[in-house]
Amino acid sequence: MPTRTAAQLRAERSAAYDAYLAECPARKLLDRISDKWVSLAINALADGPQRYSDLQRRLASVSQKMLTQTLRNLERDGLITRTVQPSVPVRVDYELTPLGRSLLPLMQAVKTWAEQHMDDVEAARAAYGA
Incomplete structure (x- = not known):
């Protein structure tokens, strides 16, 4: 060779x-x-570990099935960790890994851009439809 x-x-x-x-x-x-749920979940975990129920409340309108699937995929890809706390009742926390944290600035930038430019997009949509 x-x-x-x-x-x-x-x-x-x-x-x-x-x-x-x-x-x-x-x-x-x-x-x-x-995926919208992935970007929102990563942004939601920016402040540190969160429980499943906290994430479900934060990600309004996400179904239980979709949130579970999203978190499993993120864990499999090495972007989050799932930690089971041995308590009664059992507590499960989700947290960004260093790899997930490296993605966070990009996800935050996309979310911020969408929030700042939504009026412009809505105006363009209205103009296009007219």
Whole structure:
């Protein structure tokens, strides 16, 4: 096997994670983190560990099934941890991992942008429909 340069190795890694390709793992991760419940859950966990019931209250209108599925997926992807506290009744806390915290500034920026520009989007929608 021929020796490859550092530039060739970087190019190979870059090609392996080209989100424009349908089967790319990075694309699948983008699909995951672009989900509204994922972004809201990550933002909700910014202040520290929270219980399931706290998250459900904070994420208005999320179903129990969807919140459970979202939290499981985030845990599987290494973005949150689930800690069971041995108490009566049992307490389960969810918290961002260091990897999840590294995603937080992006998610907060998207949420802030949406809140700040919603009037502009609504105006564009009204103009488009007219």
